[in-house]
Amino acid sequence: xxGDSSDVAVLLRATPLLSAAAQATVTRLARESRRRxxxxxxxxxxxxxxxxxxxxxxxxxxxxxxxxxxGAEPTLAILGAGDLVGELGVIDGVPRSTSVxxxxxxxxxxxxxxxxxxxxxxxxxIAQRLxxxxxxxxxxxxxxxxxxxxxxxxxxxxKFVLAEAERRNTDVFKLSLTQAQLGQLLGGxxxxxxxxxxxxxxxxxxRMEGRTxxxxxxxxxxxxxxTPGGKFS
Numbered sequence: 001x002x003g004d005s006s007d008v009a010v011l012l013r014a015t016p017l018l019s020a021a022a023q024a025t026v027t028r029l030a031r032e033s034r035r036r037x038x039x040x041x042x043x044x045x046x047x048x049x050x051x052x053x054x055x056x057x058x059x060x061x062x063x064x065x066x067x068x069x070x071g072a073e074p075t076l077a078i079l080g081a082g083d084l085v086g087e088l089g090v091i092d093g094v095p096r097s098t099s100v101x102x103x104x105x106x107x108x109x110x111x112x113x114x115x116x117x118x119x120x121x122x123x124x125x126i127a128q129r130l131x132x133x134x135x136x137x138x139x140x141x142x143x144x145x146x147x148x149x150x151x152x153x154x155x156x157x158x159k160f161v162l163a164e165a166e167r168r169n170t171d172v173f174k175l176s177l178t179q180a181q182l183g184q185l186l187g188g189x190x191x192x193x194x195x196x197x198x199x200x201x202x203x204x205x206x207r208m209e210g211r212t213x214x215x216x217x218x219x220x221x222x223x224x225x226x227t228p229g230g231k232f233s
Contacts, residue, residue: 005030011058011109015084016133018056020125032115038062038102044085046099051089054116057081060106061176064098065184074184078103078176080167087130090116103176151227153188154196159225160186161206161213171215200224 009030012018018026035058038044044055047067057079064077064085076098079085089096090113120126147156160182165171175182179197180190188196200206205221207214215221 014082015056017084020129021123025119025123033109033111036108036110038106040104042102044100047096049096052113054086054111056109057083058107061103063103075181155227156186157196158221162221165215175211
């Protein structure tokens with residue numbers, strides 16, 4: 001294995017879907033894959049396009065979004081290092097259901113769809129892990145609906161900030177999303193998101209420095225994320 005394909009194999013192995021795959025499977029995929037660098041706001045693929053590749057996020061962050069009426073592009077999910085995207089379209093042969101673009105300069109590993117499909121069919125560990133991951137995604141979607149029904153925007157924003165801090169393993173991070181995109185993700189208008197973030201600051205749970213978030217009280221954010229209903233000010 002060349003040095004480059006060895007590095008790609010490490011990146012692929014870091015994804016939850018391929019973490020349990022046989023080493024020979026990951027090695028073959030790495031040899032057929034290539035690295036791609038995406039500029040900020042560059043589109044990786046669009047809804048309706050043919051699914052010909054699977055992508056592993058090596059660095060940066062990607063936004064999964066849909067096309068809405070009037071040109072709206074509501075954000076559905078944020079992907080970071082270690083996440084895999086595009087595998088379902090390759091497996092079922094259905095055109096992409098959502099679009100994906102880079103929120104910042106990002107690097108991905110592009111795995112040819114044919115190679116991924118061969119690995120999926122040959123290595124039972126991949127299929128078994130996919131079932132587990134899909135179950136997790138369904139729970140996450142259900143949790144999102146529950147949050148919309150039971151939490152006010154302050155609770156949802158607190159939950160998002162806490163999740164980002166835990167995902168990045170740091171209490172200081174720069175928001176990848178604009179306030180408008182954050183509102184789309186959490187179900188609120190841009191102006192309201194700004195007001196609610198100010199409320200979290202007044203409660204001394206976070207401090208904003210431009211688009212940089214400094215988490216001051218993780219436990220306070222956790223408690224706020226569990227608080228149903230009401231207006232947070």
